[in-house]
Amino acid sequence: MKRDNEYLREMLIGFEDADDQYIMAAEYIRMPPEEAKRLYHIRLASDAGLVVETGSSVYRLTNQGHDYIAAIRDEGVWQQTRAVVADTGGEITLDLMKKLAVGFLKTKIEKHTGVALE
Numbered sequence: 001m002k003r004d005n006e007y008l009r010e011m012l013i014g015f016e017d018a019d020d021q022y023i024m025a026a027e028y029i030r031m032p033p034e035e036a037k038r039l040y041h042i043r044l045a046s047d048a049g050l051v052v053e054t055g056s057s058v059y060r061l062t063n064q065g066h067d068y069i070a071a072i073r074d075e076g077v078w079q080q081t082r083a084v085v086a087d088t089g090g091e092i093t094l095d096l097m098k099k100l101a102v103g104f105l106k107t108k109i110e111k112h113t114g115v116a117l118e
Helices: 005-017 033-047 063-073 075-087 094-113
Strands: 051-055 058-061
Touching: 005 033, 005 058, 005 063, 005 075, 005 094, 033 051, 033 058, 058 063, 063 075, 063 094, 075 094
Parallel strands: none
Antiparallel strands: 051 058
C-alpha cells in the first residue's frame, strides 16, 4: 500500500478534532479496505512519531503530531507544501514534508508579525 499524504492529513486533523484523546485501531482478519488503509496510515504516523501506541491498538497524538497538524491544518500552508512536492516529482519523505509545512507556517507568521523566528 502506498502512503496517501492527503488521507494522512485528513486523518490526523480528525484525530485532533475528536473529543477522545485515544485513537482506536484494531486489526482483524479480512478488514475492509478502508479500515486497512486507516490502520496502515496510523502505523505510518506512529513510525514518524506523530502518534504513539499507548496500549494494544490504542494510540494518542504526540506533541510532534500536534505541531505537524498545526502546520498542515492551514489550507494555504498545505497547498504550498503540496505544490513543492508535486514540483519535485510527487514523492517526498514525511519528515521533509513536515519540515516544509512548518517552514511555510513560520514564514507566514514572520510576514504577519515582522518577528524573526530563528
